[in-house]
Amino acid sequence: MSRLRVVQWTTGRTGSAAVRGMAGHPALEIVGCYAHSPEKVGQDVGTLAGLSPIGVTATDDVDALLALRPDCVAYMPFRPDFDHVVRILESGANIVTTMYMLAGDGYGENVRDRVEDAARRGNSSLYAGGVYPGHAPMVALAASAMCTRVDRISVLESLDMSGYRNERMFRAMGIGRDPGDPAVPAMIEANCGSFKDQIRVMAHALSVDLDEIGFTAEFGAADRDTDFGFMSVRKGQIAGFKGTVAGIRAGRSLIECQFVWKLGHDMTPNWPVQDGYVLTIEGEPGVQVRLQPLGPHFDGAATTAMPAVNAIEQVVAAPAGIVNRMELPFVRGAGLLTP
Structure with missing residues (x-):
């Protein structure tokens, strides 16, 4: 089976952990990356995440990223850009995010309504994960x-x-x-x-x-x-x-x-x-x-990122809209057991 095409949105602590989790993942392929910081534009995504280069260059060109027709965007900025979220969903790309309030009322009913409407127009879905909440x-x-x-x-x-x-x-x-x-x-x-x-x-x-x-x-x-x-x-x-x-x-x-x-x-x-x-x-x-x-402690960035990353396959298959209220099968580390 072909792997799902994923765009990573920012490479801070959590985003970099997501990249490390997706690199070599049997069901996922990183095809693009959004860089919030100008100094990251043009750099290899693997390098930004502390890995060897993976052949994908970070950009701040939203149109170019959406033109890649990703199945999903792993959306993990420090603060949300609601216009970006709407554009991604309207394009038909699904979203997994560690910003839990994007799936609820934390940013206000107007934002939630915008997200829901954009997902319906794009026939896409949004899921917010993380370890806690999540x-x-x-x-x-x-x-x-x-x-x-x-x-x-x-x-x-x-x-x-x-x-x-x-x-x-x-x-x-x-x-x-x-x-x-x-x-x-x-x-x-x-x-x-x-x-x-x-x-x-x-x-x-x-x-x-x-x-x-x-x-x-x-x-x-x-x-x-x-x-x-x-x-x-x-x-x-x-x-x-x-x-x-x-x-x-x-x-x-x-x-x-x-x-x-x-x-x-x-x-x-x-x-x-x-x-x-x-x-x-x-x-x-x-x-x-x-x-x-x-070990001595959890890697907080990894435990935050991976519940969202490991939901990507299910989110891509989910009905349109915000799918946090138990619309997904139980999220688990499918495909991660190594023989």
């Missing part, structure tokens, strides 16, 4: 099939983030700010908007209507000045968060996306970290699943 909650949903009754289902991401060198993302979350800064609560809640969309997807899958989605968070302050190599945090500044996004029905929290995110361990409060994901179902029977690395 794949870890799907594992929790799979575990719920073991139960006769579910009282609450929760997913916790608990990580030391200091190995993930992304100062721009951390600053946008509020790390490095004063805990008393009145702008910080809104900053961290805005960065958790994708979890609200994840709660809605899980509620739909579990056939429950929610009354509201709540959000709570607390902050940890650094105990000393620390240089992490890619950014510094001074004593007393925010260095971590603990919080919950909760789907609520009749005053009860039924579905929860929880997080403990720390930049290092010298902070107060100094919450323990699980170095992975803890999926808990309270009910009959109670079930808990842990996703933990076999």
